Amino acid sequence: MNQSAGFGTRAIHAGQSPDPTTGAIMTPVYMTSTYVQEAPGVIKGFDYSRTRNPTRSALERNLAGLEGGKHGLCFASGMAAINCVLNLLKAGDHVVAGNDLYGGTYRICTTLYAKFGVSFSFVDMSDLDGVRKAIQPNTRLVMTETPSNPLLRLTDLTALAKLCRERGVLSMCDNTFATPYLQNPLALGIDAVIHSTTKYLGGHSDVVGGALVVNDDDLAKQLAHFQNSVGGTPGPMDCFLVLRGTKTLHVRMDRHATNAIAIARDLEAHPRVKRVWYPGLPSHAQFALAQRQMRNGGGMVSFELDASVEDAKRVASSFRIFSLAESLGGVESLVDHPVTMTHGSIPREERRKAGFEDGLIRLSVGIEELADLRQDLADALAVL
Ligand SMILES: *Cc1c(COP(=O)(O)O)cnc(C)c1O
Numbered sequence: 001m002n003q004s005a006g007f008g009t010r011a012i013h014a015g016q017s018p019d020p021t022t023g024a025i026m027t028p029v030y031m032t033s034t035y036v037q038e039a040p041g042v043i044k045g046f047d048y049s050r051t052r053n054p055t056r057s058a059l060e061r062n063l064a065g066l067e068g069g070k071h072g073l074c075f076a077s078g079m080a081a082i083n084c085v086l087n088l089l090k091a092g093d094h095v096v097a098g099n100d101l102y103g104g105t106y107r108i109c110t111t112l113y114a115k116f117g118v119s120f121s122f123v124d125m126s127d128l129d130g131v132r133k134a135i136q137p138n139t140r141l142v143m144t145e146t147p148s149n150p151l152l153r154l155t156d157l158t159a160l161a162k163l164c165r166e167r168g169v170l171s172m173c174d175n176t177f178a179t180p181y182l183q184n185p186l187a188l189g190i191d192a193v194i195h196s197t198t199k200y201l202g203g204h205s206d207v208v209g210g211a212l213v214v215n216d217d218d219l220a221k222q223l224a225h226f227q228n229s230v231g232g233t234p235g236p237m238d239c240f241l242v243l244r245g246t247k248t249l250h251v252r253m254d255r256h257a258t259n260a261i262a263i264a265r266d267l268e269a270h271p272r273v274k275r276v277w278y279p280g281l282p283s284h285a286q287f288a289l290a291q292r293q294m295r296n297g298g299g300m301v302s303f304e305l306d307a308s309v310e311d312a313k314r315v316a317s318s319f320r321i322f323s324l325a326e327s328l329g330g331v332e333s334l335v336d337h338p339v340t341m342t343h344g345s346i347p348r349e350e351r352r353k354a355g356f357e358d359g360l361i362r363l364s365v366g367i368e369e370l371a372d373l374r375q376d377l378a379d380a381l382a383v384l
Contacts, residue, residue, distance in 0.1 A: 003068060007181055008250045015061025015072075016243070027058040029240045051228050055236035059243045060211075063201070066180040066246060067193050069213035071220035073227050074239060078176065078196025079104050080232030081210030085172050085192055087226040089140060091117030096134045097143040098125040100151060100354050102174065102196075103345060105143070125155040126286060128163060135167050145174040146293075150302045150338045150362045151355055152177075152277045154286040157293060161189030170219075176200070176329075181253045182294045186215055192223075199329030200299070203245040203252055207238050252331065252367055256299030259373060260365040266374055267303045272384050274359070277302040299366075300328060305359035311384055312359045313337055318380040321372055328364035333373060335380075336362040 005013070016027050030053055035046045046052050056074050064072035075081040082105055089095070097109060099122040109120050121134040125144045135142070142164050146155040157173060164171035172192040173185035179200045185193045195201055197209035214220050227233065234242075257280065264278035276283065279290035280297020290297060305312050316324055322335040326342050336342050339358050343351060351357075365373065 003065065007066070010065045011062075011181075011249050012247050014065025015058050015063075027055055027240065027243060029236045030054045031236055049236075050231050050233055053233075053236055053239070055239045055243070056234060059239040059246075062243060062246055063180075063195070063197075063211045064213050066249070067175075067186055067213040068180075068184050069186045069193065070215045070217070071213065071224075073212040073220070073223055074197075074234050074242075075210035075212070075227070076232045076234045076238070077208050078102075078174075078194065078198060078210035079108060080230075081194045081196075081212045082174070083108060083232065084212055084223055084226050084230070085141070085143075085194065086113055086118075087230065088170070088222065089113065089118045092138060093141070094119045094121070094136050094139045095141045095143060096121050096123060096131060096139055096169075098145055098148060098155070099123055100148040100153060101143070101145055102149055102176075103343060105145075105174070107345075124153075125160070126153050128156065128159050131160065132163060135163075135169060139167070139169050141170045141172060143172045143174070145177065146183075147177045147279055147298065147300065149177065149300075150277075150336075150343065150360060152279055152284070152300060152302055154279060154289050154293065156289055157183070157185050157188040157190055161185075161191075164191070165189065177300055178294060178298060179249060179253055181250050182296060182298055186213065188293070191216065191219065197242045197245075198327065200253065200256075201245055201249065201329075202242045203249065203330060204241075205327065205330035205332065207241040207245075209234050209238050209242050211242075253299070254296070255367040256365060257296035259367065259370050260299045260301050260363075261297055262370055263363065263365050263373060263377060264297075264301045264303075266377060267301065270381055272306050272381060273303050274306045275304045299364060301363045301365055302356075303361055303363075304357055305361060305384070307359045307384060309339065309358040312361060313340060314383055315380050316361055318383045319376050320379070321368060321376040322363065322366075322380070328362075330364070331367050333366035333368060333376075334364040336364070338362055 060072035
């Protein structure tokens, strides 16, 4: 598939062609661990499914096509993809990371890699001067997420990539919230993009997976070596599900964003809502950057209620269409009270320093009928 084809065309066709033996239009689920060899060492590109599997290869090519990158690598989870990048480090190395990273990323850094002698500085990625100051002579990697979670802060990826290039530091962006439809970090100069395909790429809350996309051949070779050595690879059925999901990514993301901005506007107009965070709203502190860097504001909306923890929990439990659940990015709407759910492991003082209060609620706005979602939100807020 030609890289210059439009996004929707690449979503459906990149990395896939009808099966040559049967003509099956969809990539088969190759449920096999091994492959017959014509003679010792003579293979048709596949010898063992940890190393390579045709269904996974199709997904890897598809995701590379969507991110506009040369090499895609798929994993059993987003965390396994992040771990693969962290495998590049050795004792004595230093990493600069965002201070509002996905909780699991913070945990793998602080409880696993710290033990092996890798040190970390967690900084506000929206402040490039702060990032510059945090880079040390032994810094090898800068990790960011944009939009971040749960406050939907943005990183200026072009500026961050330039800074990292100047300092000879590898840059990585977790593009899970934006998806390749909204922004392509590689095109802005970032070295490695990771995804939790569990979220928007899969899109139907029925699979856990991860992916990594890079342009540099040597970097890809190293990462593929870790992928094969460590083995956190996805099974063919999981790859098939993600491959089915990416075919409708562009259609879903447009609808997620149309619904989300309407919900965000309703929230802004509500008397009991103190603040709303949505990158597609002019009230977002980095609206200009969002306009420049993202195709639309995405499907995630966070807001702070003028209410106690108990009242916030009551509101979060009062929706009928939005389901009270962690995770995000599926076709169905979800509501999260970060303080007691997704971000409960962060001490209260740390949370408040990072800027989120007890009344914070995060919505993953789905693609249901907008009128029903708006009514559900109004009814839930009415319990206050
Ligand atoms: C969910 C998520 C991850 C982790 O992915 P898993 O598939 O759950 O391992 C990493 N980063 C972000 C931004 C996420 O939302």
